[in-house]
Amino acid sequence: MPHEPADLDTVLGKAVTILRAFTVDDQVLSLAELVRRTGLPKATAHRVAGDLVTNRLLDRTNLGYRLSGGLFELGMRASVERSLLELAMPFLQDLYERTHETVHLGVREGHDVVYVAKIGGHRQAKSPSRPGGRMPVHCTAIGKILLAFSDPEVQQEVLSSPLQRRTPHTIVAPGLLERQLGAAVENGVAFEREESAPGLQCIAAPILTDGDRALAAISVTGPVGRFRPEAYVTQVRAAAQGLSSLASRRRSLSS
Amino acid sequence: MPHEPADLDTVLGKAVTILRAFTVDDQVLSLAELVRRTGLPKATAHRVAGDLVTNRLLDRTNLGYRLSGGLFELGMRASVERSLLELAMPFLQDLYERTHETVHLGVREGHDVVYVAKIGGHRQAKSPSRPGGRMPVHCTAIGKILLAFSDPEVQQEVLSSPLQRRTPHTIVAPGLLERQLGAAVENGVAFEREESAPGLQCIAAPILTDGDRALAAISVTGPVGRFRPEAYVTQVRAAAQGLSSLASRRRSLSS
């Protein structure tokens, strides 16, 4: 629950509350389920959901509601993520072709990393990440490298809040995490060894702004066994640097 | 303007009107520009846009408003598109690796094709398509194959409405288009030869449901000259068929 809940006293608030009631793995939600998750009165949820359908943000199926294609379309127009994606695609492609392992592109949002893209082949390592999904920063390579190149106050905020355990290898000691962040800044890459999911390893490198802040990061993920993250240091770093210089040439500033 | 405009007499309608005022190539829109595009009173636009910001659907920058990362995240959760994307990625990847040309995944929405994914390398043909963007069905290979495997009434609707010319090669004669659709059903693939943009050729194949309706389609695009679409018939068709059978095994129905 990373965000303050939307204002339920306003139509718009109710609407986004309903929309955000959907998680990455929900296909379709019934009205009753929406009521349960949002806490809205049934009649209200029914009406607002109906309005969302007429506005083509939700689809009505015989089983319930689901997020519509119109919403997908809208989301893809978010300039930052979309232009990042377009710019990055060739680099991600290269990286995939060289490694044939799962390649991620992600940005930081609060204490989470949001995956903007995930590309992989038929034999990809089965990872819990989904495009558009979230993972905590502290337990993924991509999250750690994003955090390492974030403002100090953000870093402190994460380090001083409880670090949730996801696997036996998840780093939950702030001191250890802090040292890893230092090493990540040093090396320009971060690693993950079964910290988010058992059997998975990962290496990530940052896409940097002129001010040495991470705009996004890319990673390569593979299964323990055939995959040795150290083997890809050069390639991941090269891709990230190429992307960094390309991105800094095109302006797309922040808030 | 493919859709009836949203209801401007409701908060939600105003909100989505503002959101949809953004096109694929807009990075940031000023309040004044929003007012111009939406036709809303300035005060109203200001307030609603502000509400959208507090609800994290818009970002406020020093230059104006822009669609937020939260919206991107939400859009990526649209079940149909997202699961399609996840399912398709390995196939698209394969296809790219074999051809090293731009690969598209798209669905039909009304008279347009909406691109769900676009992957390409550094040397990709410069095409007007964007992920999340739209193109008319009648002037793209992917659009034609989608139309060919759509309900007859949809086909008739497109054929009987004016076919806009985009290049000297765009097919604007309904009869010719209809014949091509027939051929497309016959062959299981559709072609495009500089019909949407000069210098571009394209070949597409459908992802079919059990009922022989197109759920989506994939295409390979390349520049006139080095690229001969006929050379890829087998590969594109194979990828599409593989994807079809995989998709029909996993249920994710329509309305």
Next chain:
DNA sequence: GTAGGCGTCCCGCTGACCGGTACGGTGATC
């Protein structure tokens, strides 16, 4: 039969939303 869960609809109250209007800042033009 009955009980619980579901989606839908009704309808009178009310406060969220509306937008005309006004104000301060900023850049171009003369």
Next chain:
DNA sequence: GATCACCGTACCGGTCAGCGGGACGCCTAC
């Protein structure tokens, strides 16, 4: 440096869109 055009922001009283408790009919399970 005066004028003007255009911008973003803020105010505020009227009113109607939105609200949600409640009732209803339909299922499936027990």
